[in-house]
Amino acid sequence: MKANAIFIYDERETAYRFNDSHPFNQERVRVTVDLLKKAGALPDSCMHSPPPATEDDLLLVHTREYIDCVKGLSPDSPEDCWVDKAGRYGLDTEDTPYFPNMHKVTLDLVGGSLYAVDAVMRGETVHAMHLGGGLHHALPSKGAGFCVYNDAAVAIAHAKGVYGARVLYIDTDVHHGDGVQWCFYTDPDVCTFSIHETGKYLFPGTGAVNERGDGPGFGTKINVPMEPYTEDQSWIECFTEVLSRTVAQFKPDLIVSQHGCDAHAFDPLAHIHCSMEIYREMPKVIHKLAHQYCEGRWVALGGGGYDIWRVVPRAWGLAWLEMSEHPLLGGLGSPSLSALPPDWLQSWQPHSAEKLPDTWLDEVESWEAMPRRAEIEAKNRQTKELSMLYLG
Numbered sequence: 001m002k003a004n005a006i007f008i009y010d011e012r013e014t015a016y017r018f019n020d021s022h023p024f025n026q027e028r029v030r031v032t033v034d035l036l037k038k039a040g041a042l043p044d045s046c047m048h049s050p051p052p053a054t055e056d057d058l059l060l061v062h063t064r065e066y067i068d069c070v071k072g073l074s075p076d077s078p079e080d081c082w083v084d085k086a087g088r089y090g091l092d093t094e095d096t097p098y099f100p101n102m103h104k105v106t107l108d109l110v111g112g113s114l115y116a117v118d119a120v121m122r123g124e125t126v127h128a129m130h131l132g133g134g135l136h137h138a139l140p141s142k143g144a145g146f147c148v149y150n151d152a153a154v155a156i157a158h159a160k161g162v163y164g165a166r167v168l169y170i171d172t173d174v175h176h177g178d179g180v181q182w183c184f185y186t187d188p189d190v191c192t193f194s195i196h197e198t199g200k201y202l203f204p205g206t207g208a209v210n211e212r213g214d215g216p217g218f219g220t221k222i223n224v225p226m227e228p229y230t231e232d233q234s235w236i237e238c239f240t241e242v243l244s245r246t247v248a249q250f251k252p253d254l255i256v257s258q259h260g261c262d263a264h265a266f267d268p269l270a271h272i273h274c275s276m277e278i279y280r281e282m283p284k285v286i287h288k289l290a291h292q293y294c295e296g297r298w299v300a301l302g303g304g305g306y307d308i309w310r311v312v313p314r315a316w317g318l319a320w321l322e323m324s325e326h327p328l329l330g331g332l333g334s335p336s337l338s339a340l341p342p343d344w345l346q347s348w349q350p351h352s353a354e355k356l357p358d359t360w361l362d363e364v365e366s367w368e369a370m371p372r373r374a375e376i377e378a379k380n381r382q383t384k385e386l387s388m389l390y391l392g
Ligand SMILES: [Zn+2]
Pocket: 126, 127, 287, 291, 296, 323
């Protein structure tokens, strides 16, 4: 029987950890799974544990030299010859330092995203979610921005190579989805769409509207850089309008989306001021477009998200509620149905320095409006128009 949506997860994936003080913490996937289970929204029958990827899979995107260096840096105490090369491959930085077992554990993450693509393209399920993936900054020969291997790019190359699919990649992370964009910059069969905080102030510095692809790929790379302190309405307006036009023009066979949730006001690494509302709305828009244009074929990955207690579990939980069409979603507006499970709050509150919100959505009415709201909205509208310059 064809499943409607599957959830790909294995505890092994939480071992992707640079060091104890690093902001990238896959514990957030475990906490999300626990939230969904306690909410009665993640039956065991939906859950799949994926096999690891192989080196051949990695070679779809990464260079032999880079893979060898990651492997060389994976022992507890790597040999000097590899340590000396770490800098050349971006693996000696504070952001993306090499760590024990990094090759193997990242193969697990890549494996989850490949499994998702296979399950959807073979028609075993309509949708698949793999929150351990979404390492969108890694480049063919370079680790960057907390990302060792680019599972999203490998999964897209696999979908193209094995199934001949035209793939639309949608990146909602607050940081530009640069690694995936550059991997397919001249490829007309892979469209990348990224909404993010403008690179003027934020890593990785790219993602301007005029990065549109090169050669035969021109016009298939779409960037929507938002102003710092952008709020829900403006973000959703720009996302929905540009994405709808992109999908209508590109007509994908498969959508792969990256659900970084670091555009939330609580996130410590960026300056966008959105609430949980965008994490309810964006998956809804993607879901609808997937059914409208590609028979529902939709793979959703994780991504950034550094308030791992107050933001990530709710944001990713909402994405799964949308993908699985859970009835909870319909009741989020009503006070009695919008509460998070009390036993989940009890389990995790002791781990969080901040008080955990007790509802799925935020009480935005009590938030202070951003001082330059009108100015920010006007600038974003200009950006939106420019990003659609070559869209029909
Ligand atoms: Zn659906």
